[in-house]
Amino acid sequence: MYISMKKVSSIFIVDDDPITVFGIKKVLKPVAICDDIQIFQNGKEAFDALKERTENNRCIPEVIFLDINMPIMDGWDFLEELMGLDIKERIIINMITSSIDPLDYQKWNEYKDRCPHTLNFKNKPIFKIETSDLDSIDMAS
């Protein structure tokens, strides 16, 4: 069986649940090689870091795992703020939630059309991550 390992320059994991963070990190291991994985407890922390990176011309994360329900700034608010930033690269954003609320799915659909980045919707539990989750389809080679 051929397992492709994808080289990813930078990954953000934004989730306030340590178990989920542990899980994401664990399932990333077999599919991605990344030396820059950053963990954030909520949207605000992640946004502040992202903003800092753009201002200092540092490397922008290629992939973001984003929880929806978080304190202070939730996933949706983070997306809203992200779209306000001037980022040329197309980021792959995997929205991860345990919610089965159809409203969340609907909201994702709306954001998918508006957001210049790739927006995936993933329900917990996460057992594995496909390489496609780390790559934009239009950029796949």
Place this chain on the structure above:
Amino acid sequence: MKAVERIAQHYLLKQLPKATAFVAMDGLVVDASDSWLNVFGIHPKNSAEINILHLYPERDGLRKKLSSNKSFSIRHQTGSGTMAKWFESTFAPWFDEKENVVGSIIQTDDISREMAMELELEKVNNILKTKSEVAQVGCWEYDIATEQLFWCEETKKIHMVPPSYHPNVADAIAFYKQGYSRNKISMLFHSAIHEGTPFNKKLTILTQTGEEKWVSVAGRPLSENGKIVKLFGTIQDITEQVTTETRIKQHQQLLTALIDNLPLNVFVKDLDSKKILVNKAECDYLGKSAKEVIGKTDFDHYDKEVAKISREEDLEVIRTLKPMLGKETISIKKDGQITYFLTSKIPLFDLEGKISGLIGIGMDITAMKKKEDQLRNLINITSVQNKKLINFAHIVSHNLRSHSANFSMLLKFLSEEKDEAEKAHIMTMLNQASDSLLETLENLNQVVDINTNVTLSKKPLNLNESIDKVRQNLSAFLEKNKVKIINNIPQDMVVWSVPAYLDSIILNLVTNAVKYRSPERSPIITMDAKKRNKTLIFSVSDNGLGIDLERYGDKIFGMYKTFHNRKDAKGIGLYIIKNQIEAMGGSITVNSEVDKGATFNVYFNEESK
């Protein structure tokens, strides 16, 4: 000699002023006065060979009578039209010296005047009779001396007795219906005879044929030389009139009863909006008698604005002639009492079809309105409850799902893991997941408890005692954080609350105030309480971090909503006390400014106990 005698006789007779003639048995005029001849228009010179049989009508009858040797009289006429004259001729037997009848002596009188008078009388009588027939007025007369009672034809007709009937007083009175009518007529008749009191009364009679009739009977005494000699009176059949009157009265009564017993306010207004008729319900509503209401306008009973609107409605109906139907109106009386009506105003036309005012009908729908409000309130509460339920269901599903997702993920990892150290790590995480699931379940249970235990009874509690209890429990925590508490609550302030809820409310508000303190200031908590109307307002203010209400305002009391980056922030405390406060019929609000502090106001509802 005979001739001389005759001339002498003739000469004597000729000059008699009274028309006189002597005729022989065969009717031949033997001699006559000029005046007699003149009656028949005969010149005295032509008086020979005149037979009366040619002068009088009914020749055969006259011939017979002449030979009967008896006195009789004949009425006869000369001329015609306005020239007509009436005469009466009296025939008496003419005896000779030997007492033998030799002919008749005729004496003729001009009775034109009498005849005219007689005709006139007959005419008057006819008119009277017709009149009395048409008007159904009969007359009666009673002669006191002879005790004779006379009834005219119409009177007999009214009593339904034959024309030949001869009344007497006792029978006449017996015609009156036993009881009131008979007693009354006896009395009236008696006092008319003895005291001369005239009377006029409506009474009932039973006719000969047993028919009941209403009559108007009147009597008037006639006096001669200061003594009552006669009673004269009339009697009129007024059955139809009385029946009609009774029917009208019955109709009127029916209408009045109907209008008065309608559970609706009914009124009639004239063109100036003055009330000209009101029913009982309207009077009761206004708290006034009909007399006090009639002639008044709405401005006399209602608030000025309300009266103005009502007048405008009236004018619109009068102008357009179109009814205003089932309009919801508000009436505010001068004493401030508010009533809701479903009002209709219908144009009222006079007999000529001209608008003369309007009929108003108002249905009091205040009770319905209140029920509607209650219902709306209930719907609001229900929809709030529903929202809460949906929200709760989401929380439950989300939280339980997130735990179960963690479990299945970790279990899958565990089953595939070879590395022992990693296995141990995953086990630790499973334990953590299990602990947090338990905690979540506990939290959810608590919320469910609050919302299901609506029967938990409120008790009067001394607010300060409860605060002291919480402070004691938190003493180590408060001391460690160097918290200063300023308590402005009066010593004897009593609050109605479920004891456990009050403790929870105080505990959560105090710990929150400490938890979210500013790192730059030592925490100061200020507590106040005041009563306003049926509400006790308990306030807890701090000088802590505060919260951006513009951003989080609607989420602050939500479940699992936290706004500060604190490890011990669970987002459950405020959610629980909000549920507890609402379960007791109260509410909670917050005022805050970022980095200045926050004030939580708890409104305890003292009305529902």
